């Protein structure tokens with residue numbers, strides 16, 4: 021006969037759980053004080069999960085909690101004369117050691133009652149009586165408790181200091197009758213200093229969401245790290261395509277064409293192209309860029325003026341229509357040059373004759389060089405090049421095709437085009453606008469995108485402080501606006517960042533799930549961390565976080581471990597709102613096995 025869930029849990033407790041102590045007074049519904057059994061004195065148990073079976077409302081109930089601290093007590097030696105003896109002899113037999121007691125504190129993280137064959141999440145609405153037994157949690161007990169959810173569970177880490185896989189549930193953002201969808205999008209943060217394992221954690225989370233075929237994912241990849249793994253047919257691609265049957269596409273920026281004339285104008289300015297043409301100050305550059313854009317948009321308005329004498333003879337026989345999207349053709353460039361050389365145009369850029377001559381000379385002497393730069397800039401906007409897709413259409417795929425897009429915004433993905441950090445920011449800004457626009461379109465049709473957008477190096481693009489540089493400030497503001505508005509479109513963000521203190525606080529406030537890797541234990545990082553998880557929260561949690569070892573140095577002593585503090589409703593074990601502590605699973609082994617994703 022099949023065992024009932026209660027029987028499974030009880031037999032798990034008797035077979036595999038380690039009895040470590042009993043509840044004592046005072047205890048509350050949030051924190052239990054527990055007298056440790058002498059047999060458990062030598063166990064390293066801080067951070068370990070435990071289970072406390074008791075009865076609530078007449079139902080067998082199991083409280084799961086985490087040992088947050090341990091305290092040694094020996095009242096006999098706390099008196100002055102005894103302390104004096106110890107200070108002289110180093111001991112006070114038979115009082116030292118033998119009379120020591122140890123008490124642990126347990127923060128309750130989740131409570132389940134079992135009714136018939138259902139496991140019902142509940143809350144601690146009572147306190148178990150003193151003497152109630154406390155056991156270390158085992159995988160077997162946890163599996164029994166989680167049995168009703170087993171199809172939804174996903175694993176990215178083991179409970180800190182244990183070999184127990186922490187069950188997590190990553191629901192998609194859409195509505196669904198089967199319980200797999202949450203019905204709303206939320207934002208996620210993955211933090212930690214360099215080498216803390218955050219981009220590996222992000223990979224595992226991407227896979228967690230990719231298991232939902234109804235979800236699209238966009239990875240904005242400023243370093244090209246994720247795209248590289250896909251291009252090289254690494255684990256990520258194999259899992260997404262072979263195991264999860266997902267459509268995966270890598271889009272280097274070279275293959276995307278932009279269309280915003282405002283972005284074109286800004287790139288003309290920040291690329292140094294106008295400077296090379298002899299137009300030096302930002303004000304004059306702005307006038308020149310406006311004129312060029314307006315010429316490309318409405319060449320007819322200027323055609324008649326071209327009949328005027330021009331100073332540099334150029335071919336006028338291009339058949340290609342003049343526009344931003346065709347501007348990379350040499351013929352169109354020539355027309356632009358002719359246009360700039362018109363007396364009327366030159367005068368609008370510079371009042372002084374000297375400066376006007378400087379432009380003309382620059383064009384004459386550096387024509388080819390200018391064309392090379394022009395081509396690399398305008399190729400970003402070219403539409404008549406095979407393999408290129410307009411940004412808007414690319415982003416529309418998330419709504420109509422359900423894809424996983426990796427957008428490579430790194431130098432490697434920017435072959436043949438003009439690329440630097442400023443242009444990267446401008447392009448990111450356009451991508452955010454496209455996401456908002458597609459989201460809004462769908463929203464108006466009563467539909468939701470059900471999409472996760474992952475952005476690596478988020479601190480570089482949405483910093484806390486106001487920025488001097490115009491492009492960065494615009495991007496920063498756009499990010500804040502995006503996190504506020506896109507949730508209603510069913511679009512959630514995952515921000516990966518090396519810092520929390522230097523990331524825009526509004527982004528942090530809007531997040532619901534946080535993964536804090538190693539390295540945020542000091543100064544302003546710690547203060548920000550306290551603000552996020554603090555709020556009256558037991559300080560022991562922060563102490564446990566601070567005790568994380570640096571994965572980079574731990575390798576000297578043994579295998580590297582990548583610990584994380586997880587905060588937010590992402591595990592059935594976190595219903596009480598307390599953070600959970602995990603060691604990330606090894607991406608290429610444990611992770612694959614635990615989630616049934618092993619690849620041949």
Ligand SMILES: Nc1ncnc2c1ncn2[C@@H]1O[C@H](COP(=O)(O)OP(=O)(O)OP(=O)(O)O)[C@@H](O)[C@H]1O
Pocket residue numbers: 212213214215216217218219220221518582604605606607608
């Ligand atoms: N879960 C994991 N399983 C296996 N290896 C890992 C895991 N996490 C991290 N590593 C190893 O540690 C290295 C650093 O991890 P990762 O790239 O995720 O760090 P990061 O925090 O993103 O650093 P950066 O900010 O420099 O990008 C990886 O190259 C990988 O070798």
